[in-house]
Amino acid sequence: xxxxxxxxxxxxxxxxxxxxxxxxxxxxxxxxxxxxxxxxxxxxxxxxxxxxxxxxxxxxxxxxxxxxxxxxxxxxxxxxxxxxxxxxxxxxxxxxxxxxxxxxxxxxxxxxxxxxxxxxxxxxxxxxxxxxxxxxxxxxxxxxxxxxxxxxxxxxxxxxxxxxxxxxxxxxxxxxxxxxxxxxxxxxxxxxxxxxxxxxxxxxxxxxxxxxxxxxxxxxxxxxxxxxxxxxxxxxxxxxxxxxxxxxxxxxxxxxxxxxxxxxxxxxxxxxxxxxxxxxxxxxxxxxxxxxxxxxxxxxxxxx
Numbered sequence: 001x002x003x004x005x006x007x008x009x010x011x012x013x014x015x016x017x018x019x020x021x022x023x024x025x026x027x028x029x030x031x032x033x034x035x036x037x038x039x040x041x042x043x044x045x046x047x048x049x050x051x052x053x054x055x056x057x058x059x060x061x062x063x064x065x066x067x068x069x070x071x072x073x074x075x076x077x078x079x080x081x082x083x084x085x086x087x088x089x090x091x092x093x094x095x096x097x098x099x100x101x102x103x104x105x106x107x108x109x110x111x112x113x114x115x116x117x118x119x120x121x122x123x124x125x126x127x128x129x130x131x132x133x134x135x136x137x138x139x140x141x142x143x144x145x146x147x148x149x150x151x152x153x154x155x156x157x158x159x160x161x162x163x164x165x166x167x168x169x170x171x172x173x174x175x176x177x178x179x180x181x182x183x184x185x186x187x188x189x190x191x192x193x194x195x196x197x198x199x200x201x202x203x204x205x206x207x208x209x210x211x212x213x214x215x216x217x218x219x220x221x222x223x224x225x226x227x228x229x230x231x232x233x234x235x236x237x238x239x240x241x242x243x244x245x246x247x248x249x250x251x252x253x254x255x256x257x258x259x260x261x262x263x264x265x266x267x268x269x270x271x272x273x274x275x276x277x278x279x280x281x282x283x284x285x286x287x288x289x290x291x292x293x294x295x296x297x298x299x300x301x302x303x304x
Contacts (some may be wrong), residue, residue: 007252028092031055043067043079048086055090059083060099060150061108070110072145080145097208100149103167106134106140113140118153118179122169127181134185138207148208150256152182154243162223171226173239183209190251195292200251210245213258215273216240220260228261237260241277252293255284 010016010024029037036055039122046059060177067079080098085111088094103114115121115133124130154270155174157168188202216236221226229236244255257274258267267273278284 025092025094033092033094037156040099046083049083051083051086051096052090055092055094056087056096057094058097058099058148061101063101063103064108065101066108066110072111073109073140076109076144076146084145094287097148098146099150099208099210100141100146101148101151101208102137102141102149102150102154105137106144109140109144113137117166118169119157119166122175122179125175125178127178130151131181131185134182134209136185138186139205141207142205147209148210148254149186150212151186151212152180152209152247153212154180154247155213155244156240157218158239159218159220162218162220165223168218173242176243177246180211180243180250183211183247183250183252185249187253195252196284197248198251199253201253206255209247210254210256211244211252212256213260214244214255214267214278215258216267217258217260218263226259228264230263244278245282248282285293 007110011021011028013021016024026034033055037057039054040058040060041050041056041058043059043065044062046056050056051059068076072077083098084095087094100106100108102108104117105114113136115137121130121133122163137149137151141147143199152169153167155168156163156173157165157171159165162168166254169176185233186207187200188201188206194200199208216229219229219231219240221230229240231239247255255278262270262273265272
């Protein structure tokens with residue numbers, strides 16, 4: 001697409017309605033480009049050529065995945081900028097979303113502010129503190145050029161033998177619900193009248209949050225990691241699902257499907273929980289784990 005064509009391109013026009021811009025962009029995308037946009041790859045396998053040729057939509061740094069040992073914030077920002085330039089040079093100029101496991105501060109970055117794990121924060125019973133930690137974390141994440149953190153974890157730990165029990169705010173569902181204030185800290189407070197279930201990010205000092213892992217990851221049999229949560233739907237809703245409703249009311253942008261199972265059904269392929277419950281009954285408007293029309297357009301035209 002030439003620069004001369006850009007003024008007539010609806011999806012690049014900030015004065016057009018979001019829905020019109022999304023429809024226009026989708027109408028111009030090939031199947032290959034759509035598949036690329038739905039794909040998130042790890043930093044280890046990301047390179048400018050792959051990002052441009054496959055129109056990759058998102059890159060992540062998992063726990064411990066850094067550009068190199070003791071990389072500075074500037075080094076991280078330079079890395080993200082390199083990836084972003086490749087994405088913007090693609091046919092449609094769609095930028096990437098860069099996600100990172102900033103789960104107790106921007107903990108992958110050398111010299112970042114590190115906060116207690118969720119188990120310690122839950123012990124404080126202080127939702128205001130958790131929100132302020134979200135604000136501080138968002139600032140440090142954005143300072144390194146990234147847009148997205150895979151937090152908060154809403155696991156309600158029912159068996160301390162679970163090796164990831166430190167990721168849970170509490171065994172008490174009500175305490176976990178209070179700690180969802182981290183979503184507002186990370187993303188900002190939605191304005192009055194913002195529709196429930198729709199994603200929201202306040203501005204350049206904020207990041208996309210991710211409520212995880214939907215649902216029941218802390219209730220597996222004998223605390224086995226990636227195991228099987230054996231319980232009725234009523235108890236799954238009452239003990240494990242309630243915090244997600246609080247996140248939805250705060251405009252959480254993404255929800256990560258769990259790596260565990262519910263009564264033998266793998267959560268990643270559970271149509272009942274992901275489609276009929278999360279999307280239809282609870283009204284979550286995002287179609288994929290990280291992809292969202294409104295969030296995509298926000299970053300396309302205001303952040304990049």
